[in-house]
Amino acid sequence: DDGFCSAPSIAESDEKTKPIYWKATNPTLSPSHLQDLPGFTRSVYKRDHALITPESHVYSPLPDWKNTLGAYLITPATGSHFVMYLAKMKEMSSSGLPPQDIERLVFVVEGAVTLTNTSSSSKQLTVDSYVYLPPNFHHSMDCVESATLVVFERRYEHLGSHTTELIIGSTDKQPLLETPGEVFELRKLLPMSLAYDFNIHIMDFQPGEFLNVKEVHYNQHGLLLLEGQGIYRLGDNWYPVQAGDVIWMAPFVPQWYAALGKTRSRYLLYKDVNRNPL
Ligand SMILES: NC(=O)N[C@H](N)C(=O)O
Numbered sequence: 362d363d364g365f366c367s368a369p370s371i372a373e374s375d376e377k378t379k380p381i382y383w384k385a386t387n388p389t390l391s392p393s394h395l396q397d398l399p400g401f402t403r404s405v406y407k408r409d410h411a412l413i414t415p416e417s418h419v420y421s422p423l424p425d426w427k428n429t430l431g432a433y434l435i436t437p438a439t440g441s442h443f444v445m446y447l448a449k450m451k452e453m454s455s456s457g458l459p460p461q462d463i464e465r466l467v468f469v470v471e472g473a474v475t476l477t478n479t480s481s482s483s484k485q486l487t488v489d490s491y492v493y494l495p496p497n498f499h500h501s502m503d504c505v506e507s508a509t510l511v512v513f514e515r516r517y518e519h520l521g522s523h524t525t526e527l528i529i530g531s532t533d534k535q536p537l538l539e540t541p542g543e544v545f546e547l548r549k550l551l552p553m554s555l556a557y558d559f560n561i562h563i564m565d566f567q568p569g570e571f572l573n574v575k576e577v578h579y580n581q582h583g584l585l586l587l588e589g590q591g592i593y594r595l596g597d598n599w600y601p602v603q604a605g606d607v608i609w610m611a612p613f614v615p616q617w618y619a620a621l622g623k624t625r626s627r628y629l630l631y632k633d634v635n636r637n638p639l
């Protein structure tokens with residue numbers, strides 16, 4: 362009647378009053394309906410990339426953590442040299458330590474945790490804040506109510522006499538960086554100095570903005586879409602994505618993103634840097 366196409370949203374009470382077989386002649390492609398289809402998932406796992414969407418996340422107790430469920434989404438089994446997992450901390454929970462020589466970055470997606478370590482007083486980490494923990498750095502994260510964390514860990518690759526330090530920060534305190542030839546806004550959570558063998562980029566796109574470079578590079582990525590929706594190209598595949606989706610990108614997989622929808626896209630991206638690939 363309005364002269365344009367739209368997918369009507371049908372309230373649950375409406376569904377009960379509809380005649381038998383009405384869905385056969387009123388299909389809809391709305392994402393919320395697709396998610397209800399038995400066995401349907403947008404998740405994909407291929408040699409050089411994976412898309413792992415929330416309906417596929419599988420949680421189990423995290424070794425050495427108390428009262429915490431974790432979903433390992435990227436691990437060396439997928440081909441990466443790092444792990445990326447979501448940790449859901451419940452009431453009165455606490456973290457375990459990473460194995461020896463493993464560095465860790467934790468970003469708070471929801472809730473709050475208290476970070477304690479032997480060298481300084483406790484710090485409260487709330488949504489959008491993060492901590493980088495050098496290898497073999499004793500610490501504990503404790504949660505009174507609940508929190509969701511995204512955690513990256515990898516074996517630290519030493520370079521000369523450089524060493525890394527404890528870093529605590531939040532995205533909004535990080536300066537915007539130059540992005541020659543690109544339109545997205547870029548912040549980095551770690552210093553760009555040689556000591557650090559990876560960084561976490563926070564990238565913001567307004568709807569309609571996209572990567573100008575159709576990237577192919579030696580670095581690996583682990584991505585969590587924090588806000589918005591769009592299309593991710595990985596190799597010859599084009600994926601509709603939305604907040605909550607996780608992507609693994611192997612070295613050299615062609616990659617490109619265009620933000621769509623009505624709100625800003627923001628993603629958090631692991632990238633190995635500062636080391637000779639040999
Ligand atoms: N897929 C990406 O967003 N890649 C980044 N622009 C990067 O490699 O820095």
Ligand SMILES: [Mn+2]
Nearest residue numbers: 576578582616
């Ligand atoms: Mn890239």
